[in-house]
Amino acid sequence: MQDILFRSGSPAHTYGTTLRCYDSAAGVWHVAWMQPASGEFVHLLGREVADEILREVRGLPAERRERWRFTEITPASFRWLGEVSHDGGGTWVLEQEMRVRRR
Numbered sequence: 552m553q554d555i556l557f558r559s560g561s562p563a564h565t566y567g568t569t570l571r572c573y574d575s576a577a578g579v580w581h582v583a584w585m586q587p588a589s590g591e592f593v594h595l596l597g598r599e600v601a602d603e604i605l606r607e608v609r610g611l612p613a614e615r616r617e618r619w620r621f622t623e624i625t626p627a628s629f630r631w632l633g634e635v636s637h638d639g640g641g642t643w644v645l646e647q648e649m650r651v652r653r654r
Contacts, residue, residue, distance in 0.1 A: 562588075571597070582606055595619065616640045628652045 567586040574581055580597035597606040602624065608617035616636040623630040633647035 567591075580606075614639050618643075626653070 566588060567584060570583045570585075572581045573579075578598065582595040582597050584593040584595065585591070594609045595606040596609060597604060599605075602622075604621040604624070606619040606621075608619075611617060614637060616639060618634050620632040620634065621629050622632065629651050631647075631649040631651060632645060634643040635646055636643050
């Protein structure tokens with residue numbers, strides 16, 4: 552499955568794409584987020600936790616952790632949270648939040 556995110560007339564640094572592949576042996580999704588114009592390439596592991604979808608960023612120093620959480624999931628909408636921890640996951644700080652309505 553692939554998504555391409557952009558707005559008409561947006562500058563190149565706002566374009567990005569996501570590629571997801573399910574790993575049945577590990578029970579996780581391997582997720583690659585790419586935004587080539589800004590040089591951002593992120594590898595995440597995704598899984599369902601309770602009633603949320605959790606994606607954790609890989610390849611960071613041990614004390615820094617990042618995660619993307621999808622919460623309040625309904626057929627019509629969801630909430631996306633981008634969070635970071637500087638103490639190995641002891642505490643989390645919200646950096647981005649999006650409330651998304653499906654079309």
